[in-house]
Amino acid sequence: MKQRSLGGGDWQAHFMRMWVPLSHPIRGYEMRSMQDFQRQIEAIYFEKDSARGLDGTFRWFIEEVGELARAIRTVHPEPSRTGDPARLREEFADCLAWLSTMASICGVELEEAVRKYADGCPKCKRAPCSCE
């Protein structure tokens, strides 16, 4: 994944993205995009997570991935019958939040990053993918 440069004007844009959202309402914030989600996660966790640093935050992320793995195991292979859909949903949200906070620490804008898939599969440019 391409990391944004923090030099010159880019740095200023990065700084603005980090701190402007702190004035947004946190409770009941209606998130409509990946960008909204990343701003919200920054408002809630950026100060704490950036102080911890990327390595420590990455370890938390991996722990959360483990929790997702356990939640998936409880619903597989028949999600509607055996599992706990609410717990599964929560674990997906937690993993995405940790991923988002790491992107923020690295200066990666997820809204821009996910455009990689805007035209379908990045390799074959199709949806569904027709790669072998």
Ligand SMILES: [Zn+2]
């Ligand atoms: Zn493909």
